[in-house]
Amino acid sequence: MPKIKENLRQKIVFGIPKGSLQGNSLLFLRQAGFNIYVVPRVCQPKIDDSQINCFLLRAQEIPKYVSLGKLDAGIAATDWILEQKAKVIEVCDLDFAKKTVGRGPKWVLAVPQTSPIKSVKDLQGKVVASEIVNVTNAYLQRKGVKAKVEFSWGASEAKAPLFADAVVDITETGESLRANNLRILDTVLEVKTKLIASPLAWQNLWKREKIETMAMLIYGRVRGHQMSNIMAHTTSANLPKILAVAKKYDQASVKKIAGTDYYDISFRCQALQARDLLPALKMAGAHGIVQSPAFRLG
Amino acid sequence: MPKIKENLRQKIVFGIPKGSLQGNSLLFLRQAGFNIYVVPRVCQPKIDDSQINCFLLRAQEIPKYVSLGKLDAGIAATDWILEQKAKVIEVCDLDFAKKTVGRGPKWVLAVPQTSPIKSVKDLQGKVVASEIVNVTNAYLQRKGVKAKVEFSWGASEAKAPLFADAVVDITETGESLRANNLRILDTVLEVKTKLIASPLAWQNLWKREKIETMAMLIYGRVRGHQMSNIMAHTTSANLPKILAVAKKYDQASVKKIAGTDYYDISFRCQALQARDLLPALKMAGAHGIVQSPAFRLG
Structure with a gap:
């Protein structure tokens, strides 16, 4: 099976920005399931995926190296992509910056x-x-x-x-x-942080699939980071009012609890919306309200 | 007295490098007698000398601004002076770098x-x-x-x-x-760290004198930082041997202690030389040896 053998030798060369985006880039890579760590002063972080070679590089330089195909992919922000006029594939938004998630600098x-x-x-x-x-x-x-x-x-x-x-x-x-x-x-x-890919790498099906998998794992975790699951109980009398509240956030899933007049409803909201949502649910007659963090969205 | 009034309004605009040279620059300015402090995030450090305006700027940019006369003077390293091809007056060496004093990167x-x-x-x-x-x-x-x-x-x-x-x-x-x-x-x-001045400021006698005073105070402290005073006692019998040791470092000052056969000798050496010098003095018969740090050389 020559295809598999060839794939085993293939690697993604991946750029991680040194400096202000470094902390959150490493955090979300880790939470996306990659065990990655940086030996102090060493510019090649270690990662437990033999198909990925990571390099810590200045944020200004990643778009250029990705456009030239010296990096197959990397994390970069739109300011330096535009400034360097770098021709890159924007695979997905990553939504994190130096200090915040969900709003950029x-x-x-x-x-x-x-x-x-x-x-x-x-x-x-x-x-x-x-x-x-x-x-x-x-x-x-x-x-x-x-x-x-x-x-x-x-x-x-x-x-x-x-x-x-x-x-x-x-x-x-x-x-x-x-x-x-x-x-x-x-x-x-x-400014938006993006996962970007080289047009050259994008033509290589194995590389493209690997980059898309990385993007899906990281982006899913970034989105999960911002989302909460909401669960609550209600009587049938209050159900319409509660669904009216939930509707503003998500399509709720409603289950009747067997042998009772109670309903169990669950839906998702942005973590930041919970401080408005929870009091509104309470006012509408919900009880047993549970907010739990989403970890990753697939 | 119009001259004094004019001088009261004059100020030196002084550039301090942000980043690797910042720590030692502030340290030696402070030890040179300037009470200077940096409010976090604020790029204009406060200094207790109304004739100086300080700015924290990137090390790369200080030579250029000094050559243009936008800064009257500043602390800069020879790498960026050369790289920027900046025409500046090199007032004195400062001999400190990021981590070390006395040898540059x-x-x-x-x-x-x-x-x-x-x-x-x-x-x-x-x-x-x-x-x-x-x-x-x-x-x-x-x-x-x-x-x-x-x-x-x-x-x-x-x-x-x-x-x-x-x-x-x-x-x-x-x-x-x-x-x-x-x-x-x-x-x-x-690379050498220097105190540099603008050719424009150098033509203004008040500014030139002020910059030279700053240079003398800072450079004196940097040199003092590297020097030690050595004092020792000896009998007249051992005096020639001890002077022979001291001669390698400095011209010693010799005083006879009244009413005794003892001599008090004192001289200076590089702080780093003391670990060779002190055992040699001991071997030559000195006693009561005291090494004390020099604070500033004038």
Whole structure:
């Protein structure tokens, strides 16, 4: 069976971003079922899947290496995919960022609180410091503004007003901007974390299937992370009111408990919705309410 | 007195490198007598000298801003001064790096342990990944080797052999290179930390004097950090032998202790030399030996 032998030798070369996305990337890979660990200082994490070779690389570089086929797949965010103009297959959203799951960071245009600049239109002829020069230039062009975009190596929040009139900086919680007395003028780009694949790897059926399997396992866990299962009991009298509440979230499954007037209902909701949902169920007459975390959605 | 009024309004805009040099930069500024502290996330550290405005900026950017006069002065390392081809005044060496004082890190050319590449000459036509592209190109040119230097955003130790044939990476202790099974072929650049000043600021006498004062205070402390004072007692019989030992380190000061046959000798040595010096003094007949740290040299 030559096909199997060949497959045994095949490997996915997979890029994991070093730095801000590293923690959640490793966490969700682990929770997706891959036993992966990083020896301090070593850039090739160990993983208990002989078909995967992992590399820790700077987030800026993964899209380029994936587009060139030097990596078969990897985890990357849309900012650097766009900035590098990398031609990659976006296999699925991963929905996690450095600190949060479910909402991404964004690149914003900001000026000092005391700046006379009130909107992007006031930047005509001014200097904007940005780590993502191509994305910033495209944004300014869309707005019909001609400004000089200076490449920033980082620490951009220090730059206005002394080194630039405005900055384009990434923010997840807004804390750094507030701490440095910066005022947000506009959102330049909302960032999504993606599992991306190389167009070359995508043409290789074995690799494509392996990447899709990885994506399914990781994405299922990320979605599971955000979901809760809700179970509750009710009498037949209250059932319509309770179903009316549940309907806003999901199609509930209803089972009559044998030999009683009780019904068992179960459905799913976003974990974040539970704090509104649970009191509403209670008000509608539900009892024995149980919220349990979903682990993975398939 | 218009001159004084004017001076009161003058300020030095001073760049402190964020990242690997940040810790020692703040430490030596503090020990030089400046009460400086960083509010978390805030890029403008507070300093108890109203004539200094500090900014935390990426190490890569300080030479450029100093050469343009946007910063009057700052702490920078020679790698990024050279890489940015920044025209700056090198006021003094600072002799500290990320982890060590007295010896700097270096950029080295390295390949995987298993690579057939044995010397820089074998890199003809190959790909070298490096964060300091200009410095690396100049090095290869000196060696008469034509290779493609690809810009690396960092994490270069992951790159050979899959993404490049060789890497130019910075190392202070060699740990990362060893952990990633890399073999050093050659030193590309030895790095020194410097206090640098803008040619523009240097023409302003008030600024120049202020920068020179800062340099004297910081450099004095860095040198003091590495020095020890040695004091010892001896009889007149042993004095010649002891002076012969001391002479290797410094010109000793000798005082006769009134009404006795004892002499008190004192001199300075490098703190690192003390472990050889002290036993030698003992062997030569000294007693009451005291080594005390120097704090600052003026």
